[in-house]
Amino acid sequence: AKTPVPAFLGGYPGSFNDTLVRGLPDDDGKFDVILHHLRFEEENLKKVLYDDTVYMTSMRSPLSHFVSAFEFFYKRFADSKAMERRANGESLICWGAPYKQILNNEIGKTANEFIAAVGENYDPNMPWHFRAKNFQGYELGFDTLLESAEEIEEAWEVTDRRFDLIMITEYYWESLVLMKVRIG
Numbered sequence: 001a002k003t004p005v006p007a008f009l010g011g012y013p014g015s016f017n018d019t020l021v022r023g024l025p026d027d028d029g030k031f032d033v034i035l036h037h038l039r040f041e042e043e044n045l046k047k048v049l050y051d052d053t054v055y056m057t058s059m060r061s062p063l064s065h066f067v068s069a070f071e072f073f074y075k076r077f078a079d080s081k082a083m084e085r086r087a088n089g090e091s092l093i094c095w096g097a098p099y100k101q102i103l104n105n106e107i108g109k110t111a112n113e114f115i116a117a118v119g120e121n122y123d124p125n126m127p128w129h130f131r132a133k134n135f136q137g138y139e140l141g142f143d144t145l146l147e148s149a150e151e152i153e154e155a156w157e158v159t160d161r162r163f164d165l166i167m168i169t170e171y172y173w174e175s176l177v178l179m180k181v182r183i184g
Helices: 043-047 062-075 080-087 111-121 135-139 147-163 169-183
Strands: 056-059 167-170
Touching: 056 169, 062 111, 062 135, 167 169
Parallel strands: 056 167
Antiparallel strands: none
16 A cells, blocks of 8 residues: 655755654655655655655746746735735745845836846845745755856756656646656
8 A cells, every 4th residue: 555645844945854754654664655845855855765766856947937936926915915815814924935025025016027136136045035046946956046057957967867757847748648658
């Protein structure tokens, strides 16, 4: 029987931390599957997964991903009152971040205004900073400040070695065929 991982944080947005996992199976303390959002940390994942685990991830076009994140975490709150209404008593500490900070705490700005401001106002120490720069690379375990062609090429080589399959959202159906071929 397959044992899926129960809901857990694993330390997100920090790197996956096996000590924060709850509900390990009693038999051998390993999971068969993790279908969860996490920041990749291979050594800690290996502590809770079997040695023959197949590693898969999904990615999407950087522009599509940026627009989606900008719309989801910032733009859907047209103003401060909209943020309060959507909170329903929940913490909104991460909503708007880091977009609001980069846009000097102004609400209602466009993606183009954000792009114009990010170079000057980006700070890798601000909360949720990774959403503004190299979001997908960050979740794959890399630094948000990768900029040189050499650093980016090395990150792709490491990613290629780590994952058995990388599904591309814009090529979902083709990715499913590749998954069927890869894992049978």
